[in-house]
Amino acid sequence: MTLHASYDPENIFAKILRGQMPCVKVYEDAVALAFMDVFPQSEGHTLVVPKAGMARNFLDMPGDWLGSYMLCVQKIARAVEAGLKPDGLRIMQFNGAAAGQTVFHLHFHVIPVWEGRELGRHGAGAMAKPDELEPVAAKIRAAF
Template identity: 40%
Template sequence: SSRPWRGWRCTMASGGIRYDSDSVFAKIVRGELPCVKLFETLHAIAILDAFPMVKGHALLIPKAGFPTLADCPPAVAADVLRELPRLVRAVMEATGAEGVNVVSNNGAAAGQEVFHVHFHVIPRSAGDGLVRFAPSAAQMLDSASAEEVAMAIRERLASAGPDDASAPPVAGTPLAMLLDAHALVLRLHEFVHRHVDALVVRVVRALFGRLLG
């Protein structure tokens, strides 16, 4: 395929991390390794974590192969993340959890071990002993440093431009197929306009020529 979104595979915003097509998640997506599957869609698969932190610990895994979330085209992320709310609800209801952590580790420094984008859905209950992200008052952001980091992020966003404006649809999605069909209709229209119309004109002229002759 010559789809322009393939270029995203070469833009490794995660600091040069290469996608590992032999990772455990890539093999699960291809059906080469067993798993406890919760559901599967055109774009994602949800499974139970083989090494759960708690009972009901689930994973949502895109079928598209990208090492980190920073490398994902927006359309890929959107197709996967739309499945997250129902997975969260199902995990909470099935386990009786009081809450849930949705975690995505991106990059080795963040604890990522499998370099295929994935999201942990971890059911939580009071006193479960798992880590909580609760900064102390001493770690709260002050206004000066807040504006400094906000300005740096805004500058990066401005230089990168909006993703949605340039991100093409993912191959195989209804939108992609609709756009492909629309492009085909346009090409057929152009062909008719260039060739068939001219042929009709010649035929009509020939018929009138015979009638008038």
């Protein structure tokens, strides 16, 4: 996919936002939905998806939504840190297929990092089951 194209309302994150696909929810408000990545690079890998704007990537996000959305990303990152106590956090976002974007709905990755633990590759690895993700999500939810 190119960097600029029409938004596809049938992408997996749009379906999750409409309740047509399940997710292990961490947080939701009027601005964003945060849920566990089913292909986690690390324990606690969380995605933060905006609920408005129908933006494929960061460049498409309407400016009047950007500030409140970024505050949600920060709120989730703080909860991941408080709930899981990692040594560090990666907060990442990809724009376009050439940059590594695999779902074309704007989203940020909040990835806990521990010294001595290898991270999985983005978009690779085994799919996690909801019953594996739920206990980790509960620790993050408890940190709000």
